Amino acid sequence: MNQESNMSANSKTDQSASALAQVPIENAKRWPDLNYFNKIIYGASSLAKGMKITFGYLINTKTVVTQQYPENRETLILADRVRANLIMKHNENGYHDCTSCHICEGVCPNASIHVVDRSEPTVSKKELGYFVWRLDSCTFCNLCVMACPFSCLEMTGQFESSTYDQSLLVYNLNQYSGATQNNLAKLADDQARTSAIKAISPYEGPVALEGYHLAGIPKEFLPQKSDAKTSQAREGVNP
Amino acid sequence: MKSLSFYIHNLYQNQQWLDFILYLGLGLILTLSLMSVVALVLVYAERKIAAHFQCRLGPMRVGWHGTLQTVADALKLLLKEDLIPKAADRFLFALAPFLTVMAALLSLSVLPFSLSATLSNMNIGLLFLSAISGYGVLGILIGGWASNNKWSLLGAMRAGAQLISYELSMTLSLLSIVVLSGSLNLNEIIASQAQGWWIWRAHLVGFISFVIYIISSTAETNRTPFDMAEGESELTAGFHTEYSGMRFAFFFLSEYVNLFIVSAIGSILFLGGWMPLHIGEWESFNALMDFVPGPIWFLLKTGALIFLSMWFRWTFPRLRVDQLMRFEWKFLLPLGLINLFLSSIIALGGFYFFP
């Protein structure tokens, strides 16, 4: 059973396996078949080799990889693989590729994504309304990025995401409600495009805990339509 | 009451007693301060050196390049809550850290920092030192036992087993130097190296004893690659799992003071202690070397050995318990015995270099 699943996994990762095969692998050095004294010499020489390497690290300060974070905030170098924040890619004109297909929503193991269709689509049959992402429950597994058939999502290294209020960690990734950039490109001019979409703020729509209200969201991010009771509660918590 | 005042009066009359008490007090204060300074400096050095061995920076925030980090850590440990587990043996639990610190203190008192700067110039200094280093493990054993924790107990038992084994080859390597120099007095051992340090003066024998000494002293101080007593990966923290605050600080302190002590003994026996480096006939070079005072030489040599020990710690893989024992009984001990035999031949025949 286990073997089978391994094999199927292998066939799926054929590409990477062949890439690995191209890397020359030095014949793995095993403990040589030596007698007592040669074993001592072999062991001592391998220890000396290790000491040489660490001494190189000690005297060569260029090998230090530590980054002193708050001081070097401007020059911080992060590896590409750092996954700290999910964004939706928007092109230079500010249009995204999301078709609101809900695949990422289904694939997320933590239900951290909630895709809301636009209630009144203008260009296509189905348009993205709100792409709600819950940073607070995301494990940064990257599954949504890999699953998206249109490569709309991206993981970035922007890791400074702490806030004083958990509800601020639930927000929209899309900057507008509306069709994809391809569908918008079919429209006549910029004016038509602008009227076909609706710009939204990160904390607009059914954001906080999927529609349930959480106190502490700054006023400027609050949706326009809210009943008096909840807005009072908001003001009470967040002056 | 009368007898007490009489006694004090007597003491006052008899100046020797007063001198003795004054000497004792001063010696105690000096040794204690030396101990804390050594521990503070060594902990900082270890953290920095370890960091650079591993391509890190180490402490950088407190003080210039983190120089005050250990002071801050010590303060923190002093202020921390001191927990004693409910099921622990309270008396022994409290006693154990003091025993280990006491052992370190006693060993420090006999080290000759220069010809004159020796607190106690014993004629059996080396014997005393090896006896005390055996006594130091008592604190570990008691601490592990009193904690009433299986990890602590396992760590303590390992420490005991390890010490008993490695004490043998350590003593054998010390003995070969005693045979060569013909004395147990540390100052006389140093004086016998005026012509050349034992590490190279006695052909290969001195060097082999040196290697054996370095290995067994690393085991003696329970440092990686022989850190069976702590064994972070399998025993949480070994014998001091249950210790916190001040008592933990004592264990920590004695660990680093012990490192200093074994390196100091190494430098005394094999590298000539406070003896300046002399090379054969180079008169001007020798005169220049003489210009550097003895304590500096002593500290330099000790520092070099401490660095070597740290280098080992951050490079070598750990041994398993059975490998550790096999290494000692099947390799080090026979080698030490052969070495002692050879050194006796050399001492009897007087086949030294630079006679």
Ligand code: SF4
């Ligand atoms: S990274 Fe993983 S947990 Fe986070 S939103 Fe994507 S699928 Fe969900």
Ligand code: SF4
């Ligand atoms: S982000 Fe990608 S997977 Fe998710 S709804 Fe949009 S198009 Fe579909």
